[in-house]
Amino acid sequence: MSSMKKKRIVLTEQSGFTLLEAIFTIFIITVVISLLPLMYYWLFAIDRSLSPEEDFEWNIFLIQLRDELAAADSFRNGSERIYLLKNRVSIKYERHSWNIRRQVGDMGHEVVLQNVRRFEVKEEAPMLAIHVEFLNGTKEEARFLMPAGEEGSTSIVNEDPSSPSH
Numbered sequence: 001m002s003s004m005k006k007k008r009i010v011l012t013e014q015s016g017f018t019l020l021e022a023i024f025t026i027f028i029i030t031v032v033i034s035l036l037p038l039m040y041y042w043l044f045a046i047d048r049s050l051s052p053e054e055d056f057e058w059n060i061f062l063i064q065l066r067d068e069l070a071a072a073d074s075f076r077n078g079s080e081r082i083y084l085l086k087n088r089v090s091i092k093y094e095r096h097s098w099n100i101r102r103q104v105g106d107m108g109h110e111v112v113l114q115n116v117r118r119f120e121v122k123e124e125a126p127m128l129a130i131h132v133e134f135l136n137g138t139k140e141e142a143r144f145l146m147p148a149g150e151e152g153s154t155s156i157v158n159e160d161p162s163s164p165s166h
Helices: 002-012 019-049 052-071
Strands: 074-077 081-086 089-096 099-104 107-113 116-124 127-134 139-145 155-158
Touching: 052 081, 052 107, 052 127, 052 139, 074 116, 099 116
Parallel strands: 074 155
Antiparallel strands: 074 081, 081 089, 089 099, 099 107, 116 127, 127 139
């Protein structure tokens, strides 16, 4: 009989989860799991804001294009390209594959922007608007004031891809 008493004592002294503790644990796990997508979004936003490579490349592209537009004798734009004439030398910015490239005198090419999904050039008088969408979904836009059409200064010609070449 003493062995029976010992078994009963052992069984009554066991401690475990109560129903309240189990509900509280499930609640905590649910809250943590429901916050995971929000934490992922925050981390992705921080990672995107800390990637200076694209910003650096975009700013260098804008500075170079701005300087060449200011010094150009004439230019014309199409939907995905810009042609400049500077000291009788042609300079062309155009999309090629996933890049924007610059050609001087129709010789060789220099990649000025990489990983570009969409490159669009529009004339929105008196501005020249450039819209770029990168492969990661980042969208950038820049506007350049077009020079006034004074006699002997920069002339602007729009290139419409549907019309015959000038």
